[in-house]
Amino acid sequence: MHPNAPNRPGAVRLIAAAALAAAAAAALAVPAAAAPAAELTPEAIDAYMTATYEASGVPGLSVAVTHGDQVIHAAGYGRDSNGDEVTEDTPMRVASVSKSFTAMAVMILAEEGRIALDEPVVDQLPGFDMADERAREITVRQLVNQTSGFSDTTIDVVELESATSLEDYVARLADDSLASDPGTDWEYCNPNFNVAARLVEVAAGQPFEEFMEERVFAPLGMEHSATSDERVQPGLGYNNLFGLWLPREEAPGFLDDSGSGGIITSAADMGRWLITQNGQGTPLVSEAGLAEMHTPSEVQDYGMGWSVEPDGTLVHSGNLMTYNAVEWIDPETGYGIAVLTSGAGMTDVTYTAMEGLAAMADGGDPGEPSGDRLIQFALAALSVAAIALGVTGMVRSRRWAVKRAGRPAWRIGLRLVPALIPVALFASYPALVSLISNGRTVTWPSVWYFALPLTLMLALAALAGLATTTARLLRLRSVGSAE
Known part of the structure; x- marks a missing residue:
């Protein structure tokens, strides 16, 4: 994600990962200090x-x-x-x-x-070009209204992050395209x-x-x-x-x-x-x-x-x-x-x-001041639970293997699926957050910042699932060899 990408103009809120944790903490919510x-x-x-x-x-x-x-x-x-x-x-x-x-x-x-607000940018900005003929129609007003057709889904915003100047940044748009006709849709x-x-x-x-x-x-x-x-x-x-x-x-x-x-x-x-x-x-x-x-x-x-x-x-x-x-x-x-x-x-x-x-x-009640302490507490508890489940799964892996030795491979595979769900979830984590963030690009490095506790919790859950699965398969092989 762009360093200043989790931006929220009004309803556009890009700390989307927080919503996942908020649901877990909502039941724990209690009033904070009295409002003035x-x-x-x-x-x-x-x-x-x-x-x-x-x-x-x-x-x-x-x-x-x-x-x-x-x-x-x-x-x-x-x-x-x-x-x-x-x-x-x-x-x-x-x-x-x-x-x-x-x-x-x-x-x-x-x-x-x-600057002519309603004239094409291409006529006023040498070096601006894109791999999309529609870009020649973008006006300056459409840039600052965010109705140009630019989109994280069609522009490599990650590649733009290594630009060394505004001139270099604009030049790097040359191989990108638009998501819609200029002036017809809004996208942050x-x-x-x-x-x-x-x-x-x-x-x-x-x-x-x-x-x-x-x-x-x-x-x-x-x-x-x-x-x-x-x-x-x-x-x-x-x-x-x-x-x-x-x-x-x-x-x-x-x-x-x-x-x-x-x-x-x-x-x-x-x-x-x-x-x-x-x-x-x-x-x-x-x-x-x-x-x-x-x-x-x-x-x-x-x-x-x-x-x-x-x-x-x-x-x-x-x-x-x-x-x-x-x-x-x-x-x-x-x-x-x-x-x-x-x-x-x-x-x-x-x-x-x-x-x-x-x-x-407006003469109204400001409500109770709050922060993310309850969410942090919930994620910390879930992280500890993930570690405990991983250790338990490894310790009990021999018992699991003995019980399922000799069964068809497809049945054993099905029994392994629950432990692998956290692995799949973590592997697709940035893509999932991008999906629920109105198409904004979310990268692996970015989720280790503001969403750090959620990311760490998901990583621990994935490691626990992977460790449990690996231990079960090794035990199953050992049991099979012994028989």
């Missing part, structure tokens, strides 16, 4: 986020809540991998939240007449925004990171933001393994200057970004341009780097292998929310926290 009063004051926000931090156990968490042109509350909770206290200025990776930034860059240039696919970022470079005549710094970050006063860790260095992110948060390097992949997921920023900077997205503070584009970015396409409730919800609010989440983030705005009321965390577990605490804060902004 449903009123969006600095004190209430801080109380809710403190409770969320404590309930989730994530190493570091930060938040920004805005209203109109003011930041109501911006703060950090916990510590980073260097042991420093997390504050509102602590830089974190925000993964696919980056898409709204790339869309803004495109709109800035579109309003200056240097990271190459859309990396092609858009390369177009920004060409149209602006400068590197993507320089354009973002000069035209987006600097005007808004986003001093802790960049498109690569060469300018702003976040600490290590974390993964949760049975309740133990492990610091880890982010998975290798195309992140530096990535238009789909390369932004590094802080909660305080996100506060400035939310204000301009709500049409307040320093404008980056015209009011009409901003409204155009927030307008869904004809085929999906997704604008330009934003998912448009039924109630008119806009949201976009981002998930890397070790970081999670989410942004939310309500153009009608002027509220904005951003939540960032340096820990990626089986559930996304940032999205849950955002939903709670959004409920408070």
